Amino acid sequence: MWKTIVRRFLIMIPQLFVLSVIIFVLAKFMPGDPFTGLITPQTDPARIAELTEKAGLNDPVHMQYLRWMGNAFQGDFGLSYTYKRDVGALIGERALNTFWLSLLSVILLYALAIPLGILAGRYQNSRLDKTIVLYSFVTYAIPTFVLALVFLFLFGYQLRWFPTSGSVDIKTQVGTLGYYWDRFYHILLPSITYAILGTTGIIQYLRSEIIDAKSMDYVRTARSKGIPMRKVYSKHIFRNSLLPIAAFLGFTITGLLGGSIFIETIFGYPGMGQLFVSSISSRDYSVITALVMLFGFLALLGSLLSDIIMSIVDPRIRIE
C-alpha cells in the first residue's frame, strides 16, 4: 500500500518539474519584469540597473530558474502589479473563497449524481432510467458558460431568487449567523450550476456498474439464499458499485478548478478563477505564474488522490 503511494508520489515530481520549467519559460516571454509597478519614468537608470543586478536578472538562466523555484517553495511569488500586494497573501485569500465554493459544489454534485445513477441502474430501461440518461446526455453537451449565464439570467435577474455577484453582502456583520448564511447564499447558485454540469461521469459509471452487477454470481447467490431484492441492492450491489465512485473525487477537483474560471467570472465570485482572468486582462504576470503553478500542483494532487483512493478500495490495481 505505502509502496504504491510513495511510487505514485515519485512520478509526480518530474511532472511538477516540467510544469515549472514551462511556466518559467512562459514567464520569461511575458512582457514586463518584477519591478513593473515600482518604477516610474523619474527613476534613475542607474538605480534600475542596480535593481536588475540585485534581483539576479543578469545571472545565467538556470540560476534564475533555481532561485525562482526556491522562492516559490517558500511561498514568495513576488508583488502583484495591480493590487500592490504580496501575491501569496492575495492568492491565499482568494483560495479560501474558491475552497468553499468547491466544497459545496462537490457535496451537491455527489448528492445529485449518486441517487440518479443508482435509480437509473436499478430500474434499467424504465421511463425513469431513460429520463436520467437523457438528462446526463444533455448536461454533458451544454458548455459551462452557457448554462451559467442562462441560470444567472433566469434565477438571478428575472426571478431574483439568488444574488447575482460577489461573495457576501457588505451590509451583514462579520461573524454573525446572518453573515455565514449570506456567504452560503452567494455560493449556492454557482454550486448548483457546477453540480448539474458535472454529474454525467458519475451517473454513467454508477449505472453501468449496477447493471453489470445484476448478472454477477454473488447477486445470484444472495437471491438464491432468499434475500429480498431490496436488501440485495442496499447491502450487496450498492456497496460494491459505490466504492469506485470515491475515486472520482480527485478528478472532480481537477474539473472544478478548470470550471472555476468560467463559473467565478460569470457569477462575479472573488475566487482564484476570477483572479486568473482579471490578472490576464491586466497583464499581472506574477499572479498568473503563481496561479498556474498552484492549479497545476492541485491538479496533480487530485489525480494522486484518485489513484490512492482507488488502490485502497480496489486492491487489484495496487502496483507491486
Added chain:
Amino acid sequence: MAKKNEKNSNVNHVNSPPTGLQVIFREFMKDKLAMFSLVVLVAVIIGIFFWAYFMIDQQQLMRVSLRDKFAAPGDKFLLGADQGGKDIIGQIVVGAKNSMLIAISITLITGIFGILVGLLCGYFGGWIDNMFMRIIDFFITIPSLMLIIVFITVVPKYTVGAFILIMSLFLWTSTARLVRSKALSESRRDYVHASKTLGTNDFVIIVREILPNLSSIIIVEMTLNFAGNVGIETGLSYLGFGLPLSTPSLGTLVSNANNPLVLQQYWWVWLPASLFILFMMLGINYVGQALRRAADSRQRLG
C-alpha cells in the same frame, strides 16, 4: 455450375453481417431523433456557410451605427442589434461559420496527430509507447485551459492560425490514448501475427490492416471531439481569449452578457447565440452517440 455459384454468392450476400455505412444507416433509421439531428445539423452547416459567404458583406456587418444601438428585434434587424448597432443575426451566422471552421481544423489536426501517435505506440510498444504515455499523462493532469490562455497572451503575433495551433497542442492526447489502446489489442490479433509471418512490412500492416479496423471508433471520437472543440473555442472567445475582437464569434456575442444591463434588458444580444451554441452541441453530440452505438455491436438498436 456457373449458375449455382451465382446463387451461392447471392445467399452469402443476404447472410453477411451489415458493414460500415449500412450499420450506421440502420442505426440512424432506428433512432429518429438522431436522424433528425443529423439532417438539421447538415442543413444548418450548409446553410451557414452559404449564407456567410454569399449573402453577407462582413465589412458592412461590422460597421458601427449608433442610431441602431440596441435596436429591438423587428423589421430592420430580424434579431435586433448590439451595442454598436450591428446586426445580431448576421454576426451569429458569420460567428458560427468561424467557430465551425476553427473547430474542424482543430479536430483534423489533433485527429491526425493523435491517430499517428496512437498507432505507433499501440503497434510498436516499447520505449516509443513509454515515452508518449508519460507525455500524455502529463498533458492530462496539467490545467490545460489555463495554459492555453497564458500561451495565447504570450504569443506576439496573435492570429487565428496561432489560436488553432495552440489549442491543438493541448487537445491531441485523448485521441492518441484511445487509438493506442485499440491498436494495442488489435495488434495482438491472429490476422496481424499471420501477416507478420508472411513478411508484410510494419507500415502496410498499420495502415492497410489495423487502421481500417479502427475506423469506426475514430469516426466517433472525431465527431465528439468536434463538439468539444466548438465548446472550448466559444468558451475561450467568451472569456476574451479566442478570436481577435474584429472577427465575429459566437463566444464574443455571448460575452456581451457580461454587462449586467445587456444581460437583463437586451436579451436578444446574447441569448440567441447561447441557444445556437447549445443546440449545435446537443445535435453534434447526439449524432456522435448514434455513431458510437453503431460502432459497438452490443449497443446497437437495429
